[in-house]
Amino acid sequence: MAGSGTEALGHGGANAAGHAEAEGASKRDFLKILTIASGAVAAGAIAWPFIDALNPTREAEATARPIINIGGIAENTAMRVEWLGQPIYIRKLTAKQIADNQFVVPASLPDPADFSDRVKPGYDSFVVVVGLNTGIACELEGNSPSDPRGPFDGWLCPCDGSVYDPLGRLRSGPAPKNLVIPRFTFLNDTQIQLG
Amino acid sequence: MRRTLLVTAALAVALLTHQARAEDTLNPPHWQSEGSFGSYDKAALQRGFLVYQTVCASCHAAGELHYRDLDALGFDTAQIAAIASNVKLPTGPATADDRFKNPYPDPAAAAALFGGAIPPDLSTIVSARPNGTRYVYDLLIGYAPAPGDVTLLPSHYYNTAYPGQQIAMPPPLKDNQVSYADGTAATAAQEASDVAAFLTWASDPNLDARKEIGLRATLFLIFLAILAIATKRKIWRESV
Amino acid sequence: MATPQAQTKPWLESRLPLGAAWRANVSHYQTARDQPYLATLPGLILGALIFLALSGAVLSLFYVAAEGSAFHSIQFIIRSVNFGWLVQSFHTTGTTMLFAAVYLLLFRAILGSSYKGQGDLVWFLELKLFIILLLTGWLGYVLADGATSYWSLHNAALAGARLGGFPGAIADWIFGGPAGPGTLARMAVFHVILALLLLAVIGAIIVAKRVVAPPVHRNPVAFHPYYTAQYFAAFVIFALIFAILVFFAPHLGENHLNLAAGNPLMVPALLTPPWYLLPIAAIGGVVPTTLGGVIAVIAGLAVLYALPWLDRSKPGASTGFLYKLLVFILALDVIALALAAAAPPSLVTAILIKLFIAWYFLHFLVLTPLTSATESK
Secondary structure: OOOOOOHHHOOOOOOOOHHHHHHHHHHHHHHHHHHHHHHHHHHHHHHHHHHHOOOOOHHHHHHHOOEEEOOOOOOOOEEEEEEOOEEEEEEEOOHHHHHHHHOOOHHHOOOOOOHHHHOOOOOOOEEEEEOEOOOOOOEOEOOOOOOOOOOOOOEEOOOOOOEEOOOOOEEEOOOOOOOOOOOEEEEEOOEEEEO | OHHHHHHHHHHHHHHHOOOOOOOOEOOOOEOOOOOOOOOOOHHHHHHHHHHHHHHHOOOOOOOOOEHHHHHHHOOOHHHHHHHHHOOEEOOEEOOOOOEOOOOOOOHHHHHHHHOOOOOOOOOOOOOOOOOHHHHHHHHHHOEOOOOOOOOOOOOOEEEOOOOOOEEOOOOOOOOOOOOOOOOOOOOHHHHHHHHHHHHHHHHOOOHHHHHHHHHHHHHHHHHHHHHHHHHHHHHHHHOO | OOOHHHOOOOHHHHHOOHHHHHHHHHHOOEEOOOOOHHHHHHHHHHHHHHHHHHHHHHHHOOOOOOOOOHHHHHHHHHHOOOOHHHHHHHHHHHHHHHHHHHHHHHHHHHHOOOOOHHHHHHHHHHHHHHHHHHHHHHHHHHHOOEHHHHHHHHHHHHHHHHOOHHHHHHHHHHHOOOOOOOHHHHHHHHHHHHHHHHHHHHHHHHHHHHHOOOOOOOOOEEHHHHHHHHHHHHHHHHHHHHHHHHHHOOOOOOOHHHHOEOOOOOOOOOOOOOHHHHHHHHHHHOOOOHHHHHHHHHHHHHHHHOHHHHOOOOOOOOOOHHHHHHHHHHHHHHHHHHHHHHOOOOHHHHHHHHHHHHHHHHHHHHHHHHHHHHHOO
16 A cells, blocks of 8 residues: 555564564564674774874884983093973093092982982983073083083083083082983993883 | 675685785895785885885985875874974974975976986885886896997986986995884895885875775675676566 | 743753754755655765765774875784774775665666756756766775775876876976875875765755755755654665675675786786766776877767756656666666676777667667657657
8 A cells, every 4th residue: 555654664564472572572682782782883983093193103203302422522521412392411420530529428418319320221421401500590511521511520500600510410500400311211331212 | 696606706705805914025136015915014114214214215206205104104293393403404403294304396406416417306206117116126227337339428327227228327325324223134126115205105005095995995885786687587577 | 921932042042053954954854755765865975975975084093194104004004903893894885885776876867867957956966976976985095095096096197297288287286296205195185075065965966956856835844853763764775785895795896816916017907996986987998099088988988978968858757668768778788898898908898898888878879869869759
């Protein structure tokens, strides 16, 4: 017969027993639920590459963690590199500087720190610090032997006169703390990776 | 319906437990990365990289690769740092974040050195040729004496695989030009096979991930297709 | 009795009746009962366009549209961006799937003579879709800045500039000059504009098709759940084919040479465009001059536009066996034309290309009117 729209919405065929219809209904529901759930899984799997593509690329991660060659640094000089906007000083200490500073009692310093806190094990002669005064923010002098270095042969702040030793520990001056040591690792004897 | 699911499940188990052939072979030349289920033979890639660094890198650039990408070959950070620091860039020793060294400061210098026949960048050479892996291998071992009816252009060599048969590159590979750490005999053919594998990786570093994800995605979609068609039929059977 | 409808409507529904619109136009829409799977093609095309738009958006975060840097930026995407290789492959393989669906849509329309009578607007819209898609596809191809892409753009800009007079001025307007820096950036913007236009056109096609849909007097069904289930199944099958191509044949239909960087100093041996541009490129290339090529392309598309008049069958009459056979032969002819155009040029392929193009025009200008007039009684 010519069905109207609502009649044609179809409530399952004119089947025999209600029992069979109920069983058919639950089978259909399981299938539908399984299909929709699998479809959702597929949609999520397809969406993931789009989302992950916006995460930092390998290039960005490399720029965030640069590798620096330190093999060419002469003794008693420091190399300056810029990292994330800040100057990083990498200094090679002389044997005399190590000897003078190795056994200073930490408690006698304005900001107590031991020699082993300032250098990495096995690499005694390298000091890596952020080259900014911890008091009035100002870039330090002392990377080259001809710079004014202050009485401890380390670094000197030209802005407020704070004095640091070759390990970057504060010795005197308005500044409150030792120079910040950034996160870094030694890849081998001639390369460090910041970050 | 149930039988279709069982067959699919059996097929899935068979495909998932399929073992790719264990390594690249020479006779006949076959690379583990070939085929729908292939993956890279990392040992061959490392050998190929050694050949590349020793022989090819002096004239060819591979500017899309960085030294840090070599971790995909199985090298660890220290080994990569060592490999990079052995490379002399104009600004000092290279680091892992540098691109592979370009032997020439600019294309004009390269053209001047080789009379216009600039050695191409090898980053995508395998993708850019049909059957690229086999092409590179055939080219490297395809040098032969020119037959009688062929007059060679000056500074050119006869090569059976190169289009036109006359190539400006002198035969680059000889037996035992490198010594492999894993003890494989470094015949010219072996070196050619390994460097072809390495250059295949250079062109397509994502091959392993692509085929692995592809297998899972295809099986899942076959499963989902069967479900979707079954659901559609079930729903339509409800209507008069 | 207080029924749910008597209470206040939900907040959004009372201000923007999306639910009512959804029910009227999608879920409760009365649809004829016997729609085949292939009727889902416009929906698949819409889905493919949206998918391409999303993957294109992600690619455009990293793509640099400048000569010399573009290829490099795509290598960056492939090697350095997380899953960049997959998103890039989505975009190129998605294009292949989209073109396959559109070619199939056109084939079905020609086979079933659905452009007769009221169906002519749908046909014109489908042709518009096809033409804009060809342009968008070509623009995407040149944006890849590979060896053949570079030369395709360079040759087009140069040929356009040499046209002289008004056509030359138009060409310079489009390309910004024959050798300009900045041409690639311009092509990128056009690519996006045309892609958005495609979304509008496919939307118009879907709406217009409803007007000419088969009459629903015989036991229609609601769209939901009957056709939502069918569309879902169609999408999954489409996705399955797509996945097989993305993961196991990512460069199908591409010219291998295009996977090397574009080089102004070196012309590749074989300047074949991607497979979907081959038929139109073959028709355009058969005449040696630029103006002749443009006229040939316009002629090839014009015969398609003229089909509602070339086909002399009566609206509503089903097509005869001979006509259907000829349409299948036409499809084979176009495929053969594409294959001949992709092969390395030789005397044989040159003759074959001319033959296949001649058959193409013969089919529309001679065979279609003849068979449709005689078979439709």
